[in-house]
Amino acid sequence: MAIMLEARQLGTTIRGRNVLNDLTFSFQKGYTYGIIGPNGVGKSTLLKLLSGVLPPSQGDIFLEGRSIAAYSRKEAARKLAVLQQGVLPPIGFTVREVIEMGRFPYQNWFGNEAVDCSPIINQAIAAMGLEKLEQRKMAELSGGERQRVALAKVIVQQAEVILLDEPTTYLDIGYQIQLLDTVKSWQREQGITVVSVLHDLNLAALYCDEVLVLHRGRIAALGKPQHIYTTELIREVYGAEASIMNHPLTGAPQILLAPNVRINNGELE
Numbered sequence: 001m002a003i004m005l006e007a008r009q010l011g012t013t014i015r016g017r018n019v020l021n022d023l024t025f026s027f028q029k030g031y032t033y034g035i036i037g038p039n040g041v042g043k044s045t046l047l048k049l050l051s052g053v054l055p056p057s058q059g060d061i062f063l064e065g066r067s068i069a070a071y072s073r074k075e076a077a078r079k080l081a082v083l084q085q086g087v088l089p090p091i092g093f094t095v096r097e098v099i100e101m102g103r104f105p106y107q108n109w110f111g112n113e114a115v116d117c118s119p120i121i122n123q124a125i126a127a128m129g130l131e132k133l134e135q136r137k138m139a140e141l142s143g144g145e146r147q148r149v150a151l152a153k154v155i156v157q158q159a160e161v162i163l164l165d166e167p168t169t170y171l172d173i174g175y176q177i178q179l180l181d182t183v184k185s186w187q188r189e190q191g192i193t194v195v196s197v198l199h200d201l202n203l204a205a206l207y208c209d210e211v212l213v214l215h216r217g218r219i220a221a222l223g224k225p226q227h228i229y230t231t232e233l234i235r236e237v238y239g240a241e242a243s244i245m246n247h248p249l250t251g252a253p254q255i256l257l258a259p260n261v262r263i264n265n266g267e268l269e
């Protein structure tokens, strides 16, 4: 099995505070990984380290065996595409123009490409259900529509690794499933590696081959959801009481949260 991304003794300090410590793990080519953990634990920070935009304070990241720091910007962008959280898209442009910006790693100095990129742009527009919106200005879209444009822009980058920071933010449950299904079929078709920060542990169990759980700046668990999701882990990491059931269709572990108030015959007391 080929290793696509590897972290060795990775650590980072932000404003004198140790956020992530001694993380060592590897992600295999062609797999989907979820990064989960409580608010503020460092999930987005880990994604920034993996994409090379934030240099680590300790340790190193290897992309196909080569330190990420040794890649040029365009070289890295052809290998790795990132959907960042909360980054405002350029609102003066149309949907199609913004998606075309995802092709920058393949453009020359004048913004031209050697091959016609319209087939891949059209494919991404269709995959994200944006056909009717392609001439709309970004400023005229809802939060969920903008998120779908941002993902289409990532898809057209045709990278081997995609890093997604909370890709389901702003999306209703229908679009959450549509987006994750699109990413999954894209991943299978192209054999790419997907690393996604997810808050929803149930979606992570449905879509990820393996999940990395962060707790207090370290790895609390890394493995298949059915092996690592336990009531003890949920209690330790989130301080929440949960029951774990198997999904009736897929068998994936699904977490049911238990309210702290007492329940009698289905009524809260």
Ligand SMILES: Nc1ncnc2c1ncn2[C@@H]1O[C@H](COP(=O)(O)OP(=O)(O)OP(=O)(O)O)[C@@H](O)[C@H]1O
Residues within 6 Å of the ligand: 014, 015, 019, 037, 038, 039, 040, 041, 042, 043, 044, 045, 046
């Ligand atoms: N630019 C910054 N300046 C100061 N502290 C920061 C900065 N960026 C992140 N932090 C801190 O680093 C820690 C990790 O932040 P990060 O955004 O990676 O967490 P997260 O797990 O993605 O959180 P969430 O689930 O809330 O999105 C937090 O305590 C945060 O306050």
